[in-house]
Amino acid sequence: MSKQLNISQLVKCYGNNDPAVQGFNLAVEEGEFIVLVGPSGCGKSTILRSIAGLETITSGSISLAGKDVTHLAPAKRDIAMVFQNYALYPHMSVYENLAYGLKNRGYNKADIEQRVQQAAAMLQITDYLPRKPKALSGGQRQRVAMGRAMVREPALFLFDEPLSNLDAKLRAHMRLEIKKLQKRLGVTSIYVTHDQVEAMTLADRIVVLNGGKVEQIGTPEEIYHNPASHFVASFMGTPAMNFLPVTALGNNVVRLPNAQELHLNNVPNNEHLLIGVRPEHIDLHGHQVKVEINLTEELGASRLIHCQVGEHPLTVATNEPITKFNAIAFNQYYWFDSKTGARLGDSQFIEEEAARA
Amino acid sequence: MTAQKQKLPHGITPYLFILPQLVIIAVFFFWPAAQAVHMSFMLEDPWGLASQFVGFENYALLFSDSSYGRSFIFTLVFSFLVSLISLALALLLAVKANSVLRAQKSYRVLLTWVYAVAPAVAGLGAYFIFNRQIGVLSQAFNDMGWAFNPETDPFDASFMLILVAVWKQVPVNFIFFLAGLQSIPKSLQEAAQIDCQSDSKRFFTITFPLLAPTSFFLLVINLTYAFFETFGLIDTLTQGRPAGATTTLVYKVYQDGFLGADLGSSSAQSVILMILVLVLTAIQFRFIERRVHY
Amino acid sequence: MKKLLDHGILIAGVLFLLTPLYLLFVSSTHEVDTLIRDGLQWLPGSQGLAAYEKALNQSLGFSGEATGWRMLFNSLVMGLGFAIGKIIVSMAAAYAIVYFRLPLASFFFWAIFTTLLLPLEVRIIPSYAVVSDLGLLNSYTGLILPLIASATATFYFRQFYKTVPDELLEAALLDNTGPVRFFIDILVPLSRTMMAAIFIIMFVVGWNQYLWPLIMTTEESYTTIVMGLKNILSTVRDSHIPPYDVAFAMIILAMLPPVLVVIIFQKWFVKGLVESEK
Ligand SMILES: Nc1ncnc2c1ncn2[C@@H]1O[C@H](COP(=O)(O)OP(=O)(O)OP(=O)(O)O)[C@@H](O)[C@H]1O
Ligand SMILES: [Mg+2]
Numbered sequence: 001m002s003k004q005l006n007i008s009q010l011v012k013c014y015g016n017n018d019p020a021v022q023g024f025n026l027a028v029e030e031g032e033f034i035v036l037v038g039p040s041g042c043g044k045s046t047i048l049r050s051i052a053g054l055e056t057i058t059s060g061s062i063s064l065a066g067k068d069v070t071h072l073a074p075a076k077r078d079i080a081m082v083f084q085n086y087a088l089y090p091h092m093s094v095y096e097n098l099a100y101g102l103k104n105r106g107y108n109k110a111d112i113e114q115r116v117q118q119a120a121a122m123l124q125i126t127d128y129l130p131r132k133p134k135a136l137s138g139g140q141r142q143r144v145a146m147g148r149a150m151v152r153e154p155a156l157f158l159f160d161e162p163l164s165n166l167d168a169k170l171r172a173h174m175r176l177e178i179k180k181l182q183k184r185l186g187v188t189s190i191y192v193t194h195d196q197v198e199a200m201t202l203a204d205r206i207v208v209l210n211g212g213k214v215e216q217i218g219t220p221e222e223i224y225h226n227p228a229s230h231f232v233a234s235f236m237g238t239p240a241m242n243f244l245p246v247t248a249l250g251n252n253v254v255r256l257p258n259a260q261e262l263h264l265n266n267v268p269n270n271e272h273l274l275i276g277v278r279p280e281h282i283d284l285h286g287h288q289v290k291v292e293i294n295l296t297e298e299l300g301a302s303r304l305i306h307c308q309v310g311e312h313p314l315t316v317a318t319n320e321p322i323t324k325f326n327a328i329a330f331n332q333y334y335w336f337d338s339k340t341g342a343r344l345g346d347s348q349f350i351e352e353e354a355a356r357a
Numbered sequence: 358m359t360a361q362k363q364k365l366p367h368g369i370t371p372y373l374f375i376l377p378q379l380v381i382i383a384v385f386f387f388w389p390a391a392q393a394v395h396m397s398f399m400l401e402d403p404w405g406l407a408s409q410f411v412g413f414e415n416y417a418l419l420f421s422d423s424s425y426g427r428s429f430i431f432t433l434v435f436s437f438l439v440s441l442i443s444l445a446l447a448l449l450l451a452v453k454a455n456s457v458l459r460a461q462k463s464y465r466v467l468l469t470w471v472y473a474v475a476p477a478v479a480g481l482g483a484y485f486i487f488n489r490q491i492g493v494l495s496q497a498f499n500d501m502g503w504a505f506n507p508e509t510d511p512f513d514a515s516f517m518l519i520l521v522a523v524w525k526q527v528p529v530n531f532i533f534f535l536a537g538l539q540s541i542p543k544s545l546q547e548a549a550q551i552d553c554q555s556d557s558k559r560f561f562t563i564t565f566p567l568l569a570p571t572s573f574f575l576l577v578i579n580l581t582y583a584f585f586e587t588f589g590l591i592d593t594l595t596q597g598r599p600a601g602a603t604t605t606l607v608y609k610v611y612q613d614g615f616l617g618a619d620l621g622s623s624s625a626q627s628v629i630l631m632i633l634v635l636v637l638t639a640i641q642f643r644f645i646e647r648r649v650h651y
Numbered sequence: 652m653k654k655l656l657d658h659g660i661l662i663a664g665v666l667f668l669l670t671p672l673y674l675l676f677v678s679s680t681h682e683v684d685t686l687i688r689d690g691l692q693w694l695p696g697s698q699g700l701a702a703y704e705k706a707l708n709q710s711l712g713f714s715g716e717a718t719g720w721r722m723l724f725n726s727l728v729m730g731l732g733f734a735i736g737k738i739i740v741s742m743a744a745a746y747a748i749v750y751f752r753l754p755l756a757s758f759f760f761w762a763i764f765t766t767l768l769l770p771l772e773v774r775i776i777p778s779y780a781v782v783s784d785l786g787l788l789n790s791y792t793g794l795i796l797p798l799i800a801s802a803t804a805t806f807y808f809r810q811f812y813k814t815v816p817d818e819l820l821e822a823a824l825l826d827n828t829g830p831v832r833f834f835i836d837i838l839v840p841l842s843r844t845m846m847a848a849i850f851i852i853m854f855v856v857g858w859n860q861y862l863w864p865l866i867m868t869t870e871e872s873y874t875t876i877v878m879g880l881k882n883i884l885s886t887v888r889d890s891h892i893p894p895y896d897v898a899f900a901m902i903i904l905a906m907l908p909p910v911l912v913v914i915i916f917q918k919w920f921v922k923g924l925v926e927s928e929k
Contacts, residue, residue, distance in 0.1 A: 054821050075827035087818035091840040100836075101826030148822075364752040365820070370830045371747035375759060378744035378805065384785075385778060385800035386766050392777035450664045453657045460658075466914055467665045469921070473909035475859030481880045482675055482902050491690040491895065493674065524668065529924070536925045556653075585770045589861035589877075593884060607772045614776045615866065623776055630773045638768050 004030040004188045005051070005156060010060035012046050019058070020046045022212045031186045033179075037199040038209035039235070044192040047209075048158050051190065052081050065155050075104075080149035081158040084165065086141050088133040094120075094144050095129040098151050105152075119147045122181070139170045146178070150185070157182070157189040163198065175201060196236050200224070208232050230341035233276050233334060239304060241276045242314045245338060248273050257310030260290060268335050268344040276334040279304065279317035286329020296323050390631070396624035415625035424601055425609070425626075432605045435515065436583035439522045440576055446523065447530030448572070452560065454531075455538040465535065472528040477589030483521040484594050507595065511602035514595050518603055521594065522587055529582075530575055537571035538564070577641045581634070606630055672903075679703070679899035686895040702896035706904060709897070710871075719904060722876040726858050726908070729875055732795040733857030734850045741804035742842065746834055748805075749812040750820070763802040771798060771863060779866055789870045798863060804849055807926060811845050812838070848923030851916050855909040876905045 005028040012021040021043040028034055036044045049055045051062060053074035061070045069077045088097050098116045107115075120126045123143040133141055142162060149157055162178070163171045179202055182189050193199055199206050200220045208215040208223065208231070215235075216228035227233035233241045246254040252267045254275070264275075291307040291314060302319040307328075316328065335344040365371075397415055401408040419425045454464045471479075486492050487507060498505035507514040541564065549563040588607050591597065597604035597612065604612065606626065614623030674691050681696030707719035747753065748760060771778060778797050787793030815838070823833050839846075858877070865878045874882075883901050887893040913920045 049821075052821075052825065054824065074821075074824045079825070081822070081825055083818040083822060085816060085818055087816060087822040089819065089822075089837060091837075091843075104827040104832070148826075365750050365824075365830050365833070367751045367753075367830060371751035371753055374743040374834075375747035375753075377740045378763060378802075379759065381740065381796060382763060382766050382800045382802070385781065385797040386769070386774075387762075389774040389777035389781050389797075390769060392780065393774050396777065446664070450661060453660050457654065457657050457661065464661050464665065465921075466917055468661075468668065469917070470910050470914055471668050472920075472924070473855050473859075473913040474906045475861060475877045475909075477859075477861040477877050477880055478902055478905045481884060481898075482671055484884065485895070485899070485902075486671055486674065486691065491686055493691045496690060524671070527664075527668070532921055532924055536921070581770075585772045588772055589859075592861070593880060610773070611775065611862070620776065627773050627776070631769055634768050634770070634773070 003027045004032070004065060005190075006063045007047075007051070008061055010047065010050060010062065011058045012043075012050055012055060013058045018212075020212050021050070024060070024212075024214065026207065026217070028188055028190070030188055033182055033189050033191065033202060033204045034207060035191045035193060035199040035203035035205075036207045036209060037193055037196055037235075038215075040194060042209045043212040044194070044209055045160055046212075048081075048160050048190060048192050051156070052079055052158055053077050077156075078154050079156040079158055080152050080154040081160065082145045082149050082162045084161040086133075086145040086162075086165075088141060088144055088148070090133055093130050093132055094125060094136070094147075097133065097144060098129075098147050101148065101152055115151045115153075116147075119150045122150070122184075123147050138166050139174060142166065142174060146181070150181075153187075155188065157187050159189065159191040161193055162191075164193070164195070171198075178202065197238065200236070206236075208235060210235075227276075227334065227343065229343055230274065230276070230336040230338070233336070233343075237278060239279045239315050239317060241278050241334075243336070244275050244277075244309060244312050244314070246273050246275050256289060257312045258290060259310065262288060264330070264333065266335075266345050270335075270337055270344055272338040273344075274336040274338040275330075276336055277314075277330045278332070279315045281330065281332040282314075282316045282318075283329040283331050284316065284318060284320060284322055284325045287327040288329040290327050291325075293324070293326075393624045393627040393631075396620055397628045399621055399624075401620045411621070415621040416629075419622060419625055419629070424604075427601065428604045428606055428609050431515070431603065432584065435519065435522075435587075435603075435605065436580050438519050439526060439583045439587075440579035442519070443523045443526040444530050444572065444575060444579060447527045448534050448568075450527070451531050451534035451538055452564070454535055468531050469528045471525060472532070474525065475589060476525060476586055477593050479521055479525050480590040480593030483517065483524075483590075487517050487594075507598075509599050511599055514599060514603045518587075518591065518595060521590060522583065525590070526579060526582060530579065533571055533575055534568065537568050541567050574641070577637055581637060584630075584633070606633075672906075675899045676903055679896050679903060681896065683892060683894060683896050687892065698896065702900040703904065705894075706897045706900035717871040717874045717879060717882070719876070719901065721872065722874050722879045723904065723908070725873060726875040726877065726905075728791055729794055729860060729864070730854040730858035730909070732791060733798055733860075734853035736795055737799050737804050737853050738846055738849060740799055741802070742808050742839070742846075743834075744805050745808035745812055746838065749809055750830070750833075763805055766801045767803065767806070771801075775862065775866060778863075782867055789868050789873050791873075793867055794860075794864055794873070795857075798857065798860065804853065807849055808842070808845065810926070811842060815841060844919070844922070845926075847916070848919040848926065850923075851912060851920045852923040854912060858909045876901070880905060 005026070007024060007026045010021055010024040011019055013019045024043075024047055026034070036047060038044055046055060050057045053069070053072060053076075057070070061068060063069060064077060064079070089100065092100065095116060098119060099112045102112045102115060116129070117126070120129055123146060125140060125143050125147060128136060128140060128144070133144065136144065142165075145162065159178075163174050166174060175198055191198075191202060200223075203220055205217060205219055206223050207217050210231050216223060216232045218226070218228075223232060223236050227236065230243070234243065244257055246256055248254055248267050248269060249261065252265065253261055253263050254267055254273070255261050267273075289309060291309055293305060293307050294313075295306045297304040297306070302317060303323075305316040305318065305323070307314045307316060336342065337344055398410060398412060399408045400411040400414065450468060454461060454468065457464070487494050487505075489495050489506065489508075495505045505513050507517045545563075549559050553559045553562065584605070585607055587605060588611070591603060591605060591608050592611075595603045597608055607630065610623050610626045610630065613619045613626065617623075674693070677693065677695050678686060678691045679702045680698050680700070681692050682698055685692065685696065707723075710718045744763065748756060748763075753759065782788060782793045782797060785793070787796070819837060819841075820833065823837055828836065858875075860875070861877050864873070864875050865881060868874060868878070880901060883898045887895065887898050
């Protein structure tokens, strides 16, 4: 087994509260880029900090490069971390910031110099080495934080929302840089974000978390095309998936919120049935489901049209220059149990994933 | 104490860090404080050779001693007058200093330097300025028809003491009020300017309520100051004269204990003062708690 | 018009504070005879700074050791020793309280906190006894240590440490930093402005001590300039020709160093005062 990182049955409780993480399992291949994504408070940071050794875990075990590190001090784990607020030492120059960890590990001067220069060149911060962090822009600080992680050439990179303090444009740029850098260095990485675009673009595999539990683990394609649950389907993808409560009438016929009856494929037999349709999977010329148009949002290349099916909102994404229509069709759709949130019916991807884990 | 700080793993290190402070407060704070309490229940002969337990006798004697009562009342009146006058003056100056644009920095320096003058130095300076032989103020008072004589007239002596104490205390209050005023967001002041035309009305309905927490907190600081830190002032300016009329409680602790060598009584006075400070602190604490919510 | 009134009030305030100082300084440049005859003077006299020369070099006491220079030096030791000692002791204690999970943490906290309640003035006599028992009378140690036994600065640093982001410690932990290193390499440099601010306040407080040095020093070589004023007072009272000029010079000399510190480091001073009283 060439698993670089193996986490099994990780549980973390703060004080006497309910566990923030409840039985987390993850196996990461060498060189893989894993993104943990989920809403605020779902336990992403907790998992990351447990891997780093900054939190003592309640139970479970963590091994890195074949070594059990569960009870090791952070500095002994061969990992590096990039913090959301960068946590640069404000009184040290950029050079000293990069060199500090190496110095504390007893590297000699020449070695430190060489590593710092190399990392700085790669991150294009060579010019800023003598400066204090205060004299840098947000993006530059971000690079320095990355540099501090890189110089040590660790076995594992940990990122906790490293881009959330940047403006949208810089964020998109740095996202790309991080991806390129990670591919180039080939270091196994765990990346935490609550931004699902970041998750989709960066990850080899995404871990979707909710309330301290894993909702789904899979490649971005799997997560997008084959969400394992109502939560994943609603959380991943922009604009978000539409959900309409429907009643199954038998013989693959359902009644929509606007009282219309519609024939669809593979309708599961369930009392609390929810149909999910992504805005981009809607055919404007379908003439099947009657809708009322409320509002159109112009996005340039495409547009979002906010409609209503009975009392329920439905968003349509299209790049056709159409603004008027009154009946649509669903090209692709998913079934969920609105009570349990479980995905119903066709779930081949989910089974594949289960077999892999 | 809901510190959510990440805690370091430790062995003996933190104990070494905290040890100096603990040793110092044990030896120079807790031990003397305990001694004071202990001695307040003892009667010692004037040579300090023998002492005997007398229960609350020292306290009983104090409460029946009219000079202690007088000192108590003087301290309270003195403290409140000094606090109120210096707070009012400082608030006026701070509001003005905050509103002028020109020379604001110079005003700040010129109105705060007195903080660094020791009370004893202020007292000695005042001694000369009020001096009947060479002082200009006593001269001026006499010219105005006020036969100013702090050596014999309790009112004159108190007046002099309060004036100097106020002089010494205005700068501290000024700094806090100015800081308080400057921490009021600009946008809020601008909003107030739109809503309310009259300057003075705006001050009393917007600015002053926002400063109320600062003022209350300063009142406690000022009372503490008037209680304790005026020692140097009194010792150089009046030494409690005339006839103990300007003796504060703290000055009396010193007089009875050091000059009068009545350790039991002096210790009992110390203990009473401790209780007073405790009350003041409790008030301050309640207030700080409120300020957190505010 | 309103502006004029504002400036008028401010100038009145400035004059209220400044006039006594001016009066004493100007009078100190006059001959003693003039002062005795005509009282305090409003305009500079003929003697220049001669009185200061006398105040600095002449001894007022019996042993000849308590010259102005000597007293200034003692005050300097007192101010610096108190400020530095207090900062070191408080920073270390606050570090232990904030950054470690000590079993006795709340006991320590309250033990230190209690010291805020009782100023030295209240426990002055037993303090004298303790210092005397320890053989520390007439020593700089005895002058300084008992004054350090209060927790103002400890609370100040505790407050500050709590605002230091946790991530800094975490980054340092990943950088293989131990508790002592973290304190020296990260926390102390980060606290520099805080230290400067509290230093100013503590220096002034230390310099201005009066009652404590008065009680616990009997040797003139330990006289500080502030407590030395007491000797001036008795000299002036007892002599036929009171050396007013020297007395005024001493007053100016006693207030000058702390006042200069407060003026020069105005920004830090204000910060230190406002923060430490919180
Ligand atoms: N030090 C702590 N003490 C007590 N509870 C904590 C602590 N740290 C986190 N928690 C709780 O644990 C849960 C998970 O927190 P965590 O920081 O891992 O969330 P997160 O997914 O990183 O959220 P965010 O996106 O807001 O950063 C939350 O409910 C949080 O309140
Ligand atoms: Mg987080």
